[in-house]
Amino acid sequence: MTLATTRRTGLVEQVIEQLRGSVASGEWPIDSRIPAEPELAAALGVGRNTVREAIRALAHGGLLEVRQGDGTYVRATSEVSGALRRLRGAEFREVLQVRRCLEMEGARLAAQVRTAADLRELRRLLKRRNWTSPSDDPESFARADTEFHVAVVRASHNVVLTELYRGLTELVMSSVATVADEPATAVKDHDRLVAAIAAGDVEAAGREAGGFIDEMLERSPGSDGAPT
Incomplete structure (x- = not known):
């Protein structure tokens, strides 16, 4: 996984876009587990709360699925899907x-x-x-x-x-x-x-x-x- 370091403005929105891009590009296929929050936070240069909020937004949209005690999985390639x-x-x-x-x-x-x-x-x-x-x-x-x-x-x-x-x-x-x-x-x-x-x-x-x-x-x- 290669993610660009985010700017310090609109962090949540930027993280959402980068996570969405990893799904859309096929880097994270359907039903695959994405990296854990600490790993994503380190790769993006943001706090875990920012990553958690971005994941929550994408899960609400149907793109990701958070499975308690197991991790976060890719559910679809787009929010529409x-x-x-x-x-x-x-x-x-x-x-x-x-x-x-x-x-x-x-x-x-x-x-x-x-x-x-x-x-x-x-x-x-x-x-x-x-x-x-x-x-x-x-x-x-x-x-x-x-x-x-x-x-x-x-x-x-x-x-x-x-x-x-x-x-x-x-x-x-x-x-x-x-x-x-x-x-x-x-x-x-x-x-x-x-x-x-x-x-x-x-x-x-x-x-x-x-x-x-x-x-x-x-x-x-x-x-x-x-x-x-």
């Missing part, structure tokens, strides 16, 4: 509905503005996804599938849309893992989605992006089996 991870049961459908909106618009925009580099990345990630078996290794498949969908939204070159979608990353991965034992849904062919984006076909890209989530919605809690 941390809040969404609290959703349970029928609210899973609401996550899928939001995911559908973001991915459809991301795919439609990507079909309009994608670059050659975007297409290379999409094809690379799709190939890796297709090589991963959801039944043999559901966790790796969920990760590969999620990385592909993040790349689709990123190809929209809409920063706000991409950041909103990144906030859903853990829940997207969770939703993929939830249906990983249903081959018809989990391994839905995404080749046509990439082809539509490559061809600049806005309507087809949106249709392909939303179609497989519609199938997930039909299988989700609270569904009456009617088309979404």
Whole structure:
């Protein structure tokens, strides 16, 4: 862990930003335990009370989780994701509905503005996804599938849309893992989605992006089996 020494103004806010940065960069992965307060205080050149207050704020936001007698763990990659991870049961459908909106618009925009580099990345990630078996290794498949969908939204070159979608990353991965034992849904062919984006076909890209989530919605809690 490498943290810059803080300035003497706004110490708590600065520590919050540095801790948040360590999570966002992947230096502290999900479910990992972060360094103890004395270690963080020494690395940052601040008092333990300052570190404790910063951790408390991030825990309140859902980014960190303080486990008494065990330490502090990374709970999510962003406060938005941390809040969404609290959703349970029928609210899973609401996550899928939001995911559908973001991915459809991301795919439609990507079909309009994608670059050659975007297409290379999409094809690379799709190939890796297709090589991963959801039944043999559901966790790796969920990760590969999620990385592909993040790349689709990123190809929209809409920063706000991409950041909103990144906030859903853990829940997207969770939703993929939830249906990983249903081959018809989990391994839905995404080749046509990439082809539509490559061809600049806005309507087809949106249709392909939303179609497989519609199938997930039909299988989700609270569904009456009617088309979404």
